[in-house]
Amino acid sequence: MSTTSQAMLNQQSLFEEHAPSDQMGFVPFPPNLTFPNSMGCYQSLKAFNTMINTSPNSLSSDAPSTTTNLTETLLASATTKPREDFTCNLGGAQLLSLQSSSANLWARGEQLSDCLSIKRSRGDDHHMHDHNRHLGVPHAMKMKKIKARRKVREPRFCFKTMSDVDVLDDGYKWRKYGQKVVKNTQHPRSYYRCTQDNCRVKKRVERLAEDPRMVITTYEGRHGHSPSNDVEDSQNHNSQLNNFFW
DNA sequence: CGCGTTTGACCTGCGC
DNA sequence: GCGCAGGTCAAACGCG
Numbered sequence: 001m002s003t004t005s006q007a008m009l010n011q012q013s014l015f016e017e018h019a020p021s022d023q024m025g026f027v028p029f030p031p032n033l034t035f036p037n038s039m040g041c042y043q044s045l046k047a048f049n050t051m052i053n054t055s056p057n058s059l060s061s062d063a064p065s066t067t068t069n070l071t072e073t074l075l076a077s078a079t080t081k082p083r084e085d086f087t088c089n090l091g092g093a094q095l096l097s098l099q100s101s102s103a104n105l106w107a108r109g110e111q112l113s114d115c116l117s118i119k120r121s122r123g124d125d126h127h128m129h130d131h132n133r134h135l136g137v138p139h140a141m142k143m144k145k146i147k148a149r150r151k152v153r154e155p156r157f158c159f160k161t162m163s164d165v166d167v168l169d170d171g172y173k174w175r176k177y178g179q180k181v182v183k184n185t186q187h188p189r190s191y192y193r194c195t196q197d198n199c200r201v202k203k204r205v206e207r208l209a210e211d212p213r214m215v216i217t218t219y220e221g222r223h224g225h226s227p228s229n230d231v232e233d234s235q236n237h238n239s240q241l242n243n244f245f246w
Numbered sequence: 247c248g249c250g251t252t253t254g255a256c257c258t259g260c261g262c
Numbered sequence: 263g264c265g266c267a268g269g270t271c272a273a274a275c276g277c278g
Contacts, residue, residue, distance in 0.1 A: 175249085175250065175251085176250070176251055176252085177251090177269095177270070177271075177272095178252095178253090178269070178270055178271080179251090179252070179253075180267090180268065180269070180270095182267085182268075183266090183267065183268090189268085189269095191269070191270075195249095195250095204269095
């Protein structure tokens with residue numbers, strides 16, 4: 001058995017071991033797909049889409065079975081079925097869940113982007129600070145309250161991937177904006193935002209508490225642009241597949 | 247100098 | 263209403 005296929009088997013067993021069986025809808029591992037260990041989520045998504053289109057009826061009963069495009073259903077369910085997850089085993093990477101929980105979704109509406117665009121379009125933060133200073137702290141607080149009031153739910157899903165590196169290459173450029181130690185875990189959670197202008201897509205990266213070898217990457221929102229990196233198979237990246245997912 | 251990361255402070259939502 | 267935990271902000275810092 002080749003090293004790669006052995007690794008694939010090992011990964012799959014890991015996924016099954018850690019899978020919350022009450023929430024999962026496993027997809028049988030397709031023999032025609034191969035996943036190198038270091039595969040990024042970009043390739044995983046592509047493989048996922050391929051696999052779903054190949055075997056659309058192979059999900060468990062709580063997963064959609066009539067659509068040939070599961071992803072669409074996933075995205076739809078994110079807005080119609082809050083707090084419901086399901087999981088698909090991808091072999092090399094696992095699409096853990098797609099959820100739209102009111103507690104977890106923090107995308108904000110136009111007021112926030114307006115505030116951000118005011119700040120960023122001016123080119124530096126000092127203007128904003130000066131702005132707040134001139135207006136006084138109460139106004140700054142008011143702005144924050146306005147920001148917080150309008151929240152828009154964004155589609156969200158996460159990956160579980162066995163990897164030594166925390167940040168997987170998905171073709172997009174990310175800027176870290178925060179890190180937090182989550183309760184009952186040894187590893188901090190990192191927060192990233194897409195660096196593209198006017199793109200509000202965010203991702204969270206953390207390691208699985210039970211198995212630090214597994215990286216959980218959670219995406220929130222969809223990119224309205226193409227990946228910025230040159231990655232393998234890049235011609236296909238710019239295809240509708242990419243836009244479909246992001 | 248510009249861009250990205252770090253990190254402590256702050257804000258918000260949720261559970262009790 | 264209060265406390266906790268998660269998420270975000272932004273000043274300081276590092277690096278190329």
